[in-house]
Amino acid sequence: xxxxxxxYGAATAADAIRARSxxxxxxxxETTGRDRPRGELTARLNAWHAxxxxxxxxxxxxxxxxxxxxxxxxxxxxxxxxxxxxxxxxPLGLWLRGAVDLRFxxxxxxxxxxxxxxxxxxxxxxxxxxxxxxxSGWTVVSGGAFGVDSAAHRGALTAGAPxxxxxxCGVDICYPSSHDILFAKIRDQGVIVxxxxxxTHPTRARFLIRNRLIAALSRGTVVVEAALRSGAxxxxxxxxxxxxxxxxxxxxxxxxLSDGCHRLLxxxxxxxxxxxxxxxxxxxxxxxxLVSHPRTPAxxxxxxxxxxxxVLDAVPTRKGAGPASIAVAAxxxxxxxxxxxxxxxxAGYIERSAGGWRLRKQATSYRKAPDSAALEPPHIDIDADxxxxxxxxxxxxxxxxxxxxxxPDEVPQSSARPARQTNPNNTQLHQGTL
Amino acid sequence: xxxxxxxYGAATAADAIRARSxxxxxxxxETTGRDRPRGELTARLNAWHAxxxxxxxxxxxxxxxxxxxxxxxxxxxxxxxxxxxxxxxxPLGLWLRGAVDLRFxxxxxxxxxxxxxxxxxxxxxxxxxxxxxxxSGWTVVSGGAFGVDSAAHRGALTAGAPxxxxxxCGVDICYPSSHDILFAKIRDQGVIVxxxxxxTHPTRARFLIRNRLIAALSRGTVVVEAALRSGAxxxxxxxxxxxxxxxxxxxxxxxxLSDGCHRLLxxxxxxxxxxxxxxxxxxxxxxxxLVSHPRTPAxxxxxxxxxxxxVLDAVPTRKGAGPASIAVAAxxxxxxxxxxxxxxxxAGYIERSAGGWRLRKQATSYRKAPDSAALEPPHIDIDADxxxxxxxxxxxxxxxxxxxxxxPDEVPQSSARPARQTNPNNTQLHQGTL
Numbered sequence: 001x002x003x004x005x006x007x008y009g010a011a012t013a014a015d016a017i018r019a020r021s022x023x024x025x026x027x028x029x030e031t032t033g034r035d036r037p038r039g040e041l042t043a044r045l046n047a048w049h050a051x052x053x054x055x056x057x058x059x060x061x062x063x064x065x066x067x068x069x070x071x072x073x074x075x076x077x078x079x080x081x082x083x084x085x086x087x088x089x090x091p092l093g094l095w096l097r098g099a100v101d102l103r104f105x106x107x108x109x110x111x112x113x114x115x116x117x118x119x120x121x122x123x124x125x126x127x128x129x130x131x132x133x134x135x136s137g138w139t140v141v142s143g144g145a146f147g148v149d150s151a152a153h154r155g156a157l158t159a160g161a162p163x164x165x166x167x168x169c170g171v172d173i174c175y176p177s178s179h180d181i182l183f184a185k186i187r188d189q190g191v192i193v194x195x196x197x198x199x200t201h202p203t204r205a206r207f208l209i210r211n212r213l214i215a216a217l218s219r220g221t222v223v224v225e226a227a228l229r230s231g232a233x234x235x236x237x238x239x240x241x242x243x244x245x246x247x248x249x250x251x252x253x254x255x256x257l258s259d260g261c262h263r264l265l266x267x268x269x270x271x272x273x274x275x276x277x278x279x280x281x282x283x284x285x286x287x288x289x290l291v292s293h294p295r296t297p298a299x300x301x302x303x304x305x306x307x308x309x310x311v312l313d314a315v316p317t318r319k320g321a322g323p324a325s326i327a328v329a330a331x332x333x334x335x336x337x338x339x340x341x342x343x344x345x346x347a348g349y350i351e352r353s354a355g356g357w358r359l360r361k362q363a364t365s366y367r368k369a370p371d372s373a374a375l376e377p378p379h380i381d382i383d384a385d386x387x388x389x390x391x392x393x394x395x396x397x398x399x400x401x402x403x404x405x406x407x408p409d410e411v412p413q414s415s416a417r418p419a420r421q422t423n424p425n426n427t428q429l430h431q432g433t434l
Numbered sequence: 435x436x437x438x439x440x441x442y443g444a445a446t447a448a449d450a451i452r453a454r455s456x457x458x459x460x461x462x463x464e465t466t467g468r469d470r471p472r473g474e475l476t477a478r479l480n481a482w483h484a485x486x487x488x489x490x491x492x493x494x495x496x497x498x499x500x501x502x503x504x505x506x507x508x509x510x511x512x513x514x515x516x517x518x519x520x521x522x523x524x525p526l527g528l529w530l531r532g533a534v535d536l537r538f539x540x541x542x543x544x545x546x547x548x549x550x551x552x553x554x555x556x557x558x559x560x561x562x563x564x565x566x567x568x569x570s571g572w573t574v575v576s577g578g579a580f581g582v583d584s585a586a587h588r589g590a591l592t593a594g595a596p597x598x599x600x601x602x603c604g605v606d607i608c609y610p611s612s613h614d615i616l617f618a619k620i621r622d623q624g625v626i627v628x629x630x631x632x633x634t635h636p637t638r639a640r641f642l643i644r645n646r647l648i649a650a651l652s653r654g655t656v657v658v659e660a661a662l663r664s665g666a667x668x669x670x671x672x673x674x675x676x677x678x679x680x681x682x683x684x685x686x687x688x689x690x691l692s693d694g695c696h697r698l699l700x701x702x703x704x705x706x707x708x709x710x711x712x713x714x715x716x717x718x719x720x721x722x723x724l725v726s727h728p729r730t731p732a733x734x735x736x737x738x739x740x741x742x743x744x745v746l747d748a749v750p751t752r753k754g755a756g757p758a759s760i761a762v763a764a765x766x767x768x769x770x771x772x773x774x775x776x777x778x779x780x781a782g783y784i785e786r787s788a789g790g791w792r793l794r795k796q797a798t799s800y801r802k803a804p805d806s807a808a809l810e811p812p813h814i815d816i817d818a819d820x821x822x823x824x825x826x827x828x829x830x831x832x833x834x835x836x837x838x839x840x841x842p843d844e845v846p847q848s849s850a851r852p853a854r855q856t857n858p859n860n861t862q863l864h865q866g867t868l
Contacts (some may be wrong), residue, residue, distance in 0.1 A: 050761060274693070
C-alpha cells in the first residue's frame with residue numbers, strides 16, 4: 001500500500017482499489033520485480049477493497065474535528081520529515097491533538113520507552129530522565145502507557161517541556177482510561193499523535209505498528225526498563241533499523257525488568273546511559289551537546305608527583321626512619337628522596353622525630369596550606385583524559401586508615417579529624433560549623 | 435630490572451647491581467635504544483644497589499619455609515606461563531602458600547574484582563558468581579580484600595572449588611587481619627600468592643602492582659561493583675592491556691558503587707554480564723562453554739502463524755462478528771479469514787454466538803488441547819534466533835486483560851483462571867494443588 005500510494009498518489013490508489021484494478025506496471029513491479037506470487041497481491045487487493053468499502057472518511061474527518069484533532073499528511077508544514085525514512089511504511093497521514101507543533105517539537109526529541117509493569121526504580125529513572133531532557137530543551141516522545149511511558153511524560157511536563165504521545169488508538173480515545181488527566185495535560189503542553197482515525201480502538205497489532213513511529217519521530221530511543229519480552233524492545237529494533245541512536249539504562253541484575261536492557265547492552269546494540277546528560281551526549285549535535293565526563297573524586301595526594309608519592313608511601317607511621325632507608329623502601333636515589341622529603345615536610349605531610357622522618361598524624365591537607373605552594377608539582381598526575389582509568393585505587397582509604405595517613409581535604413567534614421593544635425593556618429575556622 | 439634479568443639472567447643481574455656496573459650492551463640498549471637519559475639509569479642502579487644491600491634472601495627463604503610457603507620461578511612446573519605475557523614486568527618469582535597447584539588451578543580461571551565498600555547487592559552478586567563459576571569448574575582469582583573480593587572467594591569455597599588470592603603483602607601476613615579464617619580456608623582449598631617475600635607489609639604501590647597479577651593469571655576479569663575511582667578499574671585496565679576479556683556487572687544507576695562498571699560498559703571496554711553463565715560464555719573455550727541464550731517466555735499464541743494471529747486479534751470479545759467484517763478488520767482475504775476461523779474454533783480460541791464469531795471466554799490453551807493438533811502452524815513464529823528481539827511485546831498482557839483473551843499456559847498458575855466447565859481435557863488435574 002505504501003508503495004502504491006508513493007508511486008501513484010493517494011487518490012489514484014484509492015480509485016484503483018475501489019475498482020479492484022491495480023496499475024499494470026505496479027503489478028509487474030510487485031510480482032516479477034519482487035518475486036511475489038500474483039495470487040498474494042490479489043488477496044491483498046481484495047482485503048484493501050473490503051476495508052475501503054467499510055471505511056467512512058467523511059465521518060472520520062467530522063469526528064476528528066469534533067474531538068479538536070487535526071489531520072496532517074506528507075508535505076504539510078507540520079509534517080515531521082524524519083518519518084520519510086520509514087519508506088513504504090511511512091504513515092499516510094497523522095491525526096494530531098494538542099497545542100504544540102509536532103514537527104518543531106520533534107526536531108530535538110528522544111524516545112523514552114519501557115515496561116508497563118515498571119518497578120519503582122524504572123519509574124524513578126524515567127521521571128528523572130524526562131525532567132532532565134525537558135530542562136535541556138529536548139522533547140520526550142513515548143507511548144502514553146502505564147509505567148515507564150507515563151513517568152517519562154510526567155517528568156517532561158514537570159520540566160515545562162513539550163512531550164509527544166503516540167497512541168495505538170484514535171486521538172479521541174483515552175487508553176489507558178485512567179490517563180485522562182495526564183493526556184489532557186499533554187494536549188495543553190504537547191501533542192497527541194496517532195495514525196488511526198478517531199474512534200479506532202487499540203489492538204495488539206496496532207501497538208507494534210505504533211512503535212515504529214515512536215522510534216522514527218525521535219533522534220534516539222532510550223530503553224529505561226524492559227523484560228526480555230517487551231514492546232520496548234520492539235521499539236528498540238525499529239530504532240536500530242532506522243539507524244537512530246539506541247541506549248539502555250542498566251539496572252540490578254536481580255531484576256527481571258532490566259533483563260531486556262542488559263541484553264541490549266550485552267549484544268552491544270545499545271549504549272549504556274546512566275543520566276539524561278549521557279543521553280544528550282549520544283543524540284545531540286556533535287560539539288553542541290557534549291556532556292562533561294564525570295571526574296573521579298580528587299584527593300590532595302593527586303597533586304604530588306609520582307616520585308614524591310612513592311617517597312611519601314615509604315615514610316613510616318610511628319617510628320621514624322632515615323632518608324637512606326626511606327630511599328630503599330621507595331626504590332629511589334638518595335638525592336631524590338632527600339629532595340622529596342624536604343618538600344613533604346614543608347607541605348605538612350611528614351615530620352621529624354627522634355628516629356627520623358615519620359608521617360605527621362594530623363597534617364594539614366595540601367590545598368589548605370598556602371605556604372606549601374613551593375611544592376606545586378611539576379607534573380599534575382590527575383588524569384587529563386577522563387577516559388583513562390584512575391591511577392589511584394580505593395586501596396587509598398584502607399591504607400590511609402591502617403597507616404593513619406592524613407585524610408584528603410575532599411572527604412566529608414564529619415570524617416575529618418579537627419587539627420586545632422597542629423594546623424598552622426587556622427583552617428579550623430573553615431570547620432567551625434562542625 | 436625485568437629487561438636486565440630477562441637479558442642476562444637473575445644471577446648476573448644481581449652481580450651487576452652489587453658491583454654497580456651494568457653490562458655495556460644493556461646500558462646502550464636502555465639509553466640510546468630507548469632514548470632515556472643515562473643519569474636516570476644510574477639513579478635506578480643506585481636505588482637497586484641500596485635495595486639489594488638491604489635485602490636478606492636467606493632470611494626470606496627461611497621465613498617462607500617456616501610459614502609453609504614455597505617459592506616458584508619461571509620454568510618451574512607450577513609456574514603459570516600466562517604470566518609471561520607481562521613481558522618485562524613479569525614477576526621474578528612468586529611465593530605460594532596453599533594446597534593446590536597454582537598453574538593447574540589457573541588454567542580455567544576468572545578474576546572477580548570490585549569495591550571493598552561493596553553494597554549488599556555487590557556482595558550478593560560476587561558470591562553468586564563465585565558459586566556459579568566454582569560449580570562449573572572455574573577458579574576464582576581475587577585480591578582477598580573486604581567486600582567483593584571476599585564474597586567472591588567465599589562463593590568459590592562454598593562451591594568446593596579452588597580459589598586463588600593474590601596479596602599485596604607477604605603470604606605469611608594476614609591483611610586484612612579479620613580475614614584469618616577465610617585465608618586459612620583458602621590455604622586448604624586453594625592457594626595464596628604474592629610476589630613479595632614473607633614479612634612484607636602492604637603499601638599503596640604494592641596494591642597497584644599486585645593488580646596486574648590478578649589480571650594476568652586469569653582468562654578474564656569481571657568488575658562486580660566499582661566506584662569511578664577504584665582499584666578494580668586498575669585491574670580492568672591491566673586486563674585490557676593484556677588483551678584478556680573484560681566484563682562488568684551492571685547495577686542501579688542510583689548507586690555510586692556501580693558507576694565504574696557503567697563507565698566501562700558505556701565506553702564499550704567491558705561486556706555486560708548478568709550471570710556466571712554469561713561470564714563463562716565470554717572467557718570459555720569456543721564451542722565448549724557456550725551459554726544457552728535466555729529464551730523469552732513462550733505463550734500459546736506464539737505457535738499460531740501470522741495470519742491466524744491477525745484474524746484472532748480481529749475477533750470481538752463479547753458481541754460476535756461475521757467472517758466478512760472480521761476479514762476487513764484483520765486486513766485479510768475472506769477465504770483466508772474463513773480458514774483461520776475454522777482452525778481457531780477447533781483449537782478452542784473462539785466460539786460461535788448469535789451475532790457470529792467471538793472470543794471464547796475461558797478457552798483451553800493451545801498446548802493442552804491435543805485435539806487441536808491439526809492447527810499445528812506451518813510456520814513457527816517463535817524466534818529461532820534468540821538474538822532477535824521478540825516479535826510480541828508485553829502489550830500482550832494488557833490487551834489480553836482488556837479483551838478477556840485466554841491466559842497463556844506458561845503464566846503462573848495462581849493467575850490462571852481455572853477452567854473446569856469448558857476444559858475438555860481435564861487439565862484441571864494439573865492444577866489440583868492450587
